[in-house]
Each structure stands twice: as C-alpha cells, then as structure tokens.
Amino acid sequence: xxxxxxxxxNHVSVRNYTDQxxxxxxxxxxxxxxxxxxxxGNMQLFSIIVTEDDEMKKxxxxxxxxxxxxxxxxxxxxxxxxxNRFNRFCEFRDADTEAYSNMQSYHWAxxxxxxxxxxxxxxxxxxxxxxxxxxxxxxxVDKFIEVLNLPKHVIPVxxxxxxxxxxxxxxxxxxxxEAMIHRETYHDYDKVAIGKLYAEKECCEETKQILEExxxxxxxxxxxxxxxxxxxxxxxxxVLMDALRKQGFLSDL
Amino acid sequence: xxxxxxxxxNHVSVRNYTDQxxxxxxxxxxxxxxxxxxxxGNMQLFSIIVTEDDEMKKxxxxxxxxxxxxxxxxxxxxxxxxxNRFNRFCEFRDADTEAYSNMQSYHWAxxxxxxxxxxxxxxxxxxxxxxxxxxxxxxxVDKFIEVLNLPKHVIPVxxxxxxxxxxxxxxxxxxxxEAMIHRETYHDYDKVAIGKLYAEKECCEETKQILEExxxxxxxxxxxxxxxxxxxxxxxxxVLMDALRKQGFLSDL
Numbered sequence: 461x462x463x464x465x466x467x468x469x470n471h472v473s474v475r476n477y478t479d480q481x482x483x484x485x486x487x488x489x490x491x492x493x494x495x496x497x498x499x500x501g502n503m504q505l506f507s508i509i510v511t512e513d514d515e516m517k518k519x520x521x522x523x524x525x526x527x528x529x530x531x532x533x534x535x536x537x538x539x540x541x542x543x544n545r546f547n548r549f550c551e552f553r554d555a556d557t558e559a560y561s562n563m564q565s566y567h568w569a570x571x572x573x574x575x576x577x578x579x580x581x582x583x584x585x586x587x588x589x590x591x592x593x594x595x596x597x598x599x600x601v602d603k604f605i606e607v608l609n610l611p612k613h614v615i616p617v618x619x620x621x622x623x624x625x626x627x628x629x630x631x632x633x634x635x636x637x638e639a640m641i642h643r644e645t646y647h648d649y650d651k652v653a654i655g656k657l658y659a660e661k662e663c664c665e666e667t668k669q670i671l672e673e674x675x676x677x678x679x680x681x682x683x684x685x686x687x688x689x690x691x692x693x694x695x696x697x698x699v700l701m702d703a704l705r706k707q708g709f710l711s712d713l
Numbered sequence: 714x715x716x717x718x719x720x721x722x723n724h725v726s727v728r729n730y731t732d733q734x735x736x737x738x739x740x741x742x743x744x745x746x747x748x749x750x751x752x753x754g755n756m757q758l759f760s761i762i763v764t765e766d767d768e769m770k771k772x773x774x775x776x777x778x779x780x781x782x783x784x785x786x787x788x789x790x791x792x793x794x795x796x797n798r799f800n801r802f803c804e805f806r807d808a809d810t811e812a813y814s815n816m817q818s819y820h821w822a823x824x825x826x827x828x829x830x831x832x833x834x835x836x837x838x839x840x841x842x843x844x845x846x847x848x849x850x851x852x853x854v855d856k857f858i859e860v861l862n863l864p865k866h867v868i869p870v871x872x873x874x875x876x877x878x879x880x881x882x883x884x885x886x887x888x889x890x891e892a893m894i895h896r897e898t899y900h901d902y903d904k905v906a907i908g909k910l911y912a913e914k915e916c917c918e919e920t921k922q923i924l925e926e927x928x929x930x931x932x933x934x935x936x937x938x939x940x941x942x943x944x945x946x947x948x949x950x951x952v953l954m955d956a957l958r959k960q961g962f963l964s965d966l
Contacts, residue, residue, distance in 0.1 A: 461742075462716065462839050462840070463715065463716040463717055464716055464717045464720045464835060464836065464839035465742060465746060465839060465840075467717045468746040468749050468750070468835065469745065469749050471749050471750060471751065473751055489714075489718060491890055491893075491894055492722065492890055493718060493721040493722065494893075495887065495890045495893055496721050496722050496724050497721070497724060497834075498724070498726055498834070498845075498846045499887070500846065501848065501936070501940060501941060502885055502886075502887065504887060504888045504892065506893060507893050507894075507899065508893055508894055509895045509896075509897070509898070509899060510894060510895065510896050511897060512896075512897075513897050516897050516898075540899075544901070545892065545910075546936075548902045548907050549907050549911055550933045550936070550937055552904045552907050552908070552933075553931045553932070553933035553934065554931075554933075554934075555931070555933035555934045555936070555937040555938070556937035556942075556943055558943055559936075559937045559942060559943040559946055560941075560946065562946050562947050562950035563950040563953050563954055564851065564852075564946045564947070564953055565941075565946055565950070567870075567953060568848065570823060570827075571827060571846075571851075571870070571871065574823075574824060574827035574828065574831070575827065575830075575831050576893075577828075578750065578827070578828050578831035578832060578835075579721055579831065579835070581750075581751070582717060582721065582831075582832070582835055583717065583718055583721055586715050586717035586718060587715070587718075592751075593751045593753065593824075595753055595754065595821065598817065598820050598821065598824075607898075608898055608899055609898040609899045611899065614899065617820075617824070618824065632755055633755075634748065634752070635757045637744055637745055637748045639757065639798065640744075640747075640748055640757060640759060640760050640761055640795075640829075641744055641760075641761055641763060642760055642761065642762045642763065643762075643763055643765075644763070644764060644766050644769050645769075645860075645861055645862040646760065646762060646793075646861055646862045646863050646864065648797070648864055649797075649798055649801045654798075654802050654805050655805070658802055678806045678807075678808070679806070680803045680805075680806035680807075680808035681806065681807075681808045683756070683799075683803070683808070683812075684803055684808040684809035685808070685809070688754060688813075689809075689812060690809055690811055690812040693812055693813065693815050693817045694817070694965045696817040697815035697817035697818070698965075700816050700817055700820060701816055701966070712950060713954070
C-alpha cells in the first residue's frame with residue numbers, strides 16, 4: 461500500500477495539541493496543498509482565513525462553545541465559500557456582478573471550500589500534525605462572518621484547528637464501508653440491515669457508558685435527545701438561512 | 714517533500730480515459746479511503762453510488778450534457794449527502810425522525826459527502842488514476858435523484874468519473890496561492906489587487922484564443938456571458954431549492 465493511502469486510512473481526529481508551533485514552511489506546504497485541488501469551473505471559489513493570533517482565538521472561543529481545541533491549537537484554518545473575489549473580478553471588468561447571487565453559485569463555492577479543506581487535512585496528517593473539524597462554525601455562521609470581517613458572498617463552511625498531537629488517539633468506531641456503498645442505484649435500509657450495520661456501534665463499551673450517563677435506552681436517542689436535537693438544528697438552520705440571505709446568495713428568491 | 718504532498722501538488726483533472734478497467738482491488742482501496750475521513754458528529758452522513766454498468770451510464774449521459782467523460786470512464790462515483798440512513802436508524806430505535814429535516818442537517822451531510830469525495834480523489838491519483846468533477850450533478854439534481862433512486866433526505870453533491878489517463882494533461886493555470894489566503898481577518902480586493910492576481914490568467918494564450926472565439930474583450934465576460942450566466946445559474950438554483958424541499962431538508966421553513 462502506498463504512503464498516501466496509508467495517510468488516508470490512518471486518519472484520526474486529534475483534540476489535544478502540544479505547545480509546538482507550526483513553522484512557516486510547514487504551514488505554507490499545507491496551504492499550497494489546499495490550493496492544489498480541483499475547483500469548479502477553475503474559478504477558485506474559496507478563501508482560507510489563517511488564525512495564529514491569540515487575541516483572535518479568544519474572540520472566536522465562545523463562538524466555538526469554548527471547546528479547548530479552538531484556543532489550544534497553534535493554527536486554526538477557516539475555509540470559506542467565496543464568490544466575492546470572483547465578483548470583484550467581474551466588477552472591475554464591467555461584467556455582470558449579479559450572476560452568482562444564488563444557491564447554485566453558493567453550492568459550487570461550498571464544494572471548492574471543502575475540497576481545499578480536506579486537501580489541507582490530508583497534507584497536515586502526512587506532516588505529522590493532528591486536527592479536528594469544528595461543527596460550531598456552521599452553528600454561529602453569522603457571528604463568525606462578523607469577527608472574520610467577511611464581505612457579501614463569503615460564508616465560512618469549515619473550521620479546522622491544527623497542531624502537533626499530545627497523544628495520537630485510537631481510531632473512532634465508524635460504520636463499515638459497505639454501509640455507505642450502493643451499486644448502480646440506492647438501496648434503502650430495513651430494520652435488519654440497520655441493526656447489522658450499527659451493531660458494533662450499539663454494543664461497544666463507549667456506547668454503554670454514554671447510555672448510562674444519559675439514562676437513555678439506545679444510541680439513536682443520544683443523538684436526537686442530547687447531541688443534535690430538532691430544536692437546536694432548526695435554530696441553527698435559521699441562522700444559516702439568514703446568513704445566506706444577508707451574504708447575497710438568495711437574492712433570486 | 715513526502716509522497717502524499719507530491720500527490721496533492723501534482724493534481725490535474727483528466728477528461729480522457731483508456732479502455733483499462735479499474736480492478737475490484739483498486740476500487741475497494743478508493744472506497745475505503747473515501748470512508749476514512751472525518752465525519753460530522755461521527756454520523757457518516759454520506760453515501761456513494763458506484764456506477765459501472767453501461768446502461769446506467771447511458772441513462773445519466775444526457776443529464777451530464779453528454780460530456781464524454783460520463784460514458785467513457787470505467788467507474789463513476791456519485792457522492793450524496795445522506796441523512797436517510799441515520800433517520801432509518803432513528804426510526805427503528807423509536808427516536809425523533811424529524812430532527813434532521815433542515816438546512817443545518819443538510820449542510821453537515823454535504824460536508825461529509827465532500828470529505829469522502831476528496832479523499833477518494835486523492836486515493837485515486839495516488840494509484841495512477843485520473844478523474845474530473847462534473848458540475849452537471851448540481852444542475853440536474855432532480856433528475857439524478859430519480860435515476861439513482863434516491864429516497865428522501867438524500868441529495869447528490871459530487872459526481873466523479875475515474876479511469877486510467879490517456880494522456881496526463883498539463884496543470885491548469887490557477888490563481889496564485891496568496892490570492893486565497895487571509896491572515897487573521899478577510900482583506901477585500903481592490904482593482905489593483907485583482908489585476909495582479911488575475912494577470913497570468915488574463916494574459917495567457919488560452920485566454921486570448923477564447924476571447925477571439927467568443928468575440929469578447931475580457932475573461933470575466935466569458936464566465937458571465939457564456940459559461941455560467943445569471944439566467945442559467947438562477948434556473949439551476951431553483952432546481953436545487955425544489956430538490957431540497959422535495960427531499961425534506963426545508964421542512965422547518
């Protein structure tokens with residue numbers, strides 16, 4: 461097996477970092493890798509905000525619900541769907557600046573931002589760094605827009621603190637690969653199939669502990685009643701839709 | 714520089730493939746890599762539809778505007794944002810099945826699908842394969858849902874034909890890395906900055922040819938007047954929003 465596959469297979473999320481800084485050389489290699497991926501229509505519809513300053517980390521910490529990774533990591537990379545730069549190009553060349561104020565254009569910019577983000581992650585792991593995706597960027601999108609000074613047509617979609625791992629954790633238990641694969645067309649899942657695919661997750665020691673702590677009888681309820689509830693998701697969805705409107709991606713609706 | 718960085722830096726989109734099949738072993742390595750990345754909340758909110766059957770390729774070809782890659786490639790991978798499997802898990806465990814019928818949940822599933830897609834791309838290139846992202850999947854999302862038999866809470870977000878390259882093309886001219894990087898906060902672009910960042914793209918031979926062919930005076934207008942027009946983007950945005958509603962991700966609005 462080649463080194464790249466090895467890097468991909470060995471991925472684990474790392475939430476604790478040593479004091480070691482990330483050198484300019486290493487950071488530049490990661491940023492160059494981020495910018496080497498495919499981009500929709502070769503338009504480069506993304507931007508990367510590099511956070512190294514402690515004051516900026518402190519400002520963002522509460523928006524990340526004070527997760528320690530957000531202040532402990534030497535570098536945080538925030539990947540944005542960005543149609544502003546391309547719109548500026550259009551503006552300064554007397555081309556139509558209203559062509560990309562819609563969800564289709566946003567979608568393409570999201571794809572570009574996430575290709576760049578995952579490339580950065582793969583590069584970072586190949587260089588011995590650890591990282592962790594922070595879902596909080598999608599919750600408080602409006603406040604991040606303010607703190608990061610993002611203009612119209614720019615929306616943050618991924619936030620990834622990086623640093624050298626204190627300890628390399630065990631791999632997380634995931635669904636088996638076959639759970640995600642469909643041949644030719646989608647096959648839906650019946651109760652037996654779900655039982656089989658989730659068996660290992662439902663029976664592991666970690667799940668047993670979580671159920672006891674939360675006084676719940678199964679893992680699905682941990683998600684719907686504690687971690688990611690309807691009420692929270694709908695509130696965050698409203699924040700996201702409002703941000704999409706404010707940033708100019710719903711102007712055709 | 715390590716092999717993984719080398720793979721990332723050497724990326725080029727490949728649009729012509731030889732007749733060589735992709736072996737089961739190689740395809741399995743790619744699919745395993747796709748499923749090894751981070752996933753939001755460790756929920757694995759994505760599915761991969763593997764197309765190898767010629768009849769399926771023919772059915773999808775017009776939806777891909779008959780781009781030759783869509784029929785010539787031995788394998789096409791379609792990555793879907795998928796909350797159906799997780800919702801089934803909730804349903805069969807008497808948990809709330811309405812918690813994830815919103816844009817916040819869709820956004821998380823999109824992230825998972827694109828992490829998986831980019832991992833698959835990196836793995837494929839490390840194994841000597843070439844690929845190309847097809848933007849058409851985002852245009853005709855409604856029709857792909859039908860052809861691929863996607864249930865509620867599943868939306869295709871990336872479509873990537875793969876095969877062995879006939880010829881390895883030259884790297885595409887991109888904006889310089891510094892165009893995408895912002896330190897601490899976003900810096901907007903004035904006319905001088907845009908001129909500098911786009912100089913190479915605007916002056917290259919390929920652009921000169923395109924301008925002549927299209928009888929246009931600058932590259933920005935090629936995008937807004939020919940390639941990706943307001944009218945087309947808004948029509949595709951409507952298709953996308955309708956699909957989001959039909960697939961159950963706007964039920965809270």
